[in-house]
Structure formats: structure tokens, C-alpha cells
Amino acid sequence: xxxxxxxxxxxxxxxxxxxxLVAIVIVGILMTAIAPVIILSVGNRVQARRVELAxxxxxxxxxxxRSRNIEAPKHVVLLDEIDRISTTPANKFNPQRILFSSVAxxxxxxxxxxxxxxxxxxxxxxxxxxxxxxxxxxxxxxxRSVRDMIVQAFRSISPRGIRNASDAxxxxxxxxxxxxxxxxxxxxxxxxxxxxTKRTQASFTSGxxxxxxxxxxxxxxxxxxQTQLRDLCDRLGGCQ
Numbered sequence: 001x002x003x004x005x006x007x008x009x010x011x012x013x014x015x016x017x018x019x020x021l022v023a024i025v026i027v028g029i030l031m032t033a034i035a036p037v038i039i040l041s042v043g044n045r046v047q048a049r050r051v052e053l054a055x056x057x058x059x060x061x062x063x064x065x066r067s068r069n070i071e072a073p074k075h076v077v078l079l080d081e082i083d084r085i086s087t088t089p090a091n092k093f094n095p096q097r098i099l100f101s102s103v104a105x106x107x108x109x110x111x112x113x114x115x116x117x118x119x120x121x122x123x124x125x126x127x128x129x130x131x132x133x134x135x136x137x138x139x140x141x142x143x144r145s146v147r148d149m150i151v152q153a154f155r156s157i158s159p160r161g162i163r164n165a166s167d168a169x170x171x172x173x174x175x176x177x178x179x180x181x182x183x184x185x186x187x188x189x190x191x192x193x194x195x196x197t198k199r200t201q202a203s204f205t206s207g208x209x210x211x212x213x214x215x216x217x218x219x220x221x222x223x224x225x226q227t228q229l230r231d232l233c234d235r236l237g238g239c240q
Contacts, residue, residue: 054178054215057134057149061176065153066222071122072155072174073130077103079156079173100173100219103154103192106131110187112150114141123150130154134178141181148181149215155222171227177214193217 064070081096106129114123114133121133123141133141134149141148156173183190190212 050180051215053134053136053147054149054180057151058176058178058216058218060134061132061151061153062174062218062220062222065174066224068224070132071125072222073132073153074125074127075130075154076127076157077154077175078159080159082159097173097219100156100175101192103175105177105190105192105214106150106152106179106184107189108143108184108187110143110185112141112143112181112184114150143181143184145181150179150181150184152177152179152214171221171223171232173219174222175219176217178216179214180211183211188212190214 061070065072077100079096079100081094112123112131114121114131114135121135121140123131123133125131130153132151132153134151135141136147136149137145141150154175156175157170177192179190191210191214193214
């Protein structure tokens, strides 16, 4: 009897190999089931943070241009919104904002590097393209950074103001798109948001989103202390 009791005690000590294997299989099944949820949650948190940074970049850029602390973009778009055919009323307003929003997205060379010149962090600013650096991790913007943001900006000029295409004292429309800096890491064209599909990056994207698409896109009116009523009249069909 004593021997039988000792054997039963020994048999009940610890786990057998089969029990351990069953436990491992169960844990593996559970981890496989919840792993996509964990990955999705982490991805959405990262994407939400990026959208937040892009929104800050867009807001800071617009405020800087409006206060003239940031040089206005030199990439200009001729926007003629005056209906010159109708005679009643004469020169009425003819909206052409869809033409403004159709400005091409940047084309990347695969190696974007922006200078760290204080007060003027443009990667490029000319008549064909204006790219502004929003430096998040310090040291200037680079296509190798996963945190920096690049602002594509362009502004409108009217036919009557074309003689002053480089004069940013007029009232104008300012277009802004914000991209991830690492979207420029490949030699390819980026994409712009589609007016039909609204292809910008939302906070919830079921993952990390489309790297080539803008995080934020907006259009706003810019006027300065030197803007006159005539400037608005020239753009919006004239004053009666």
C-alpha cells in the first residue's frame, strides 16, 4: 500500500510532455488569432500620429506664409475665374478650383535632402515646384527619415496680376499637400488626392496607409496687410 501511494504521488507531479505540447498548441492558436488585432492597433496608432504631425505641418506652414515669416511658394498656377463670355452680368465669377487642385504631385528622384538654412527650410522653391521641410527629428529633412514631413505648396495668380507673378503681396489661393519624407525614397511619382475617392491618409487606414499619398491636403485664402480690394476684384470677376 505504501508503495502504491508513492507511485501515485510521483505520477501526479508536474506536466507530462503531451500536456506541455497541448498547452503550446493552444497558446499558439490564441496568439495567431489575436496577432492581427495587435498589429492593426499598433499600425493605426502610428498612422494617427503621422496624420497629427502632418496637420501641424500644414497649419504651421499656412500661418507662416500668412504672417510672411515663411517665403511664399514660387510655384504659381494661372487661375482665371472670370467669365469673359457672359455680358449680363459682365465679368461674373466662374469657379475653376478643380483646375487648381489638379496640380501634379511631386516626382521623386529617390534621394531628397533639404538644407538646414535657418528661416528658409525649402528643399526646392521655383516656378515648377515648391517643397518645404517640416523637420521633426532634427538635422533637416531627408528621404531616409520616417518622421519628417514635406509640404508641397503652390499659389494662384490671376490674368490681371500675371505681370507680378513673383509678387506675393496680392490676395491668392494657397494649395498645400503634406507628404511623408520617406515617400521620396524611391525614384517615382507621388500621388495627389482624388476629388472622387478623397485619397488622403486618414487616422484609421487598416494599417500604415499609402506612403505615396498625401497625409493632408487643403486650400486656403491668403491675404496680407498690403492686399487691396482691387486684388480681390481682379480674381473674383470685378467689382460692380
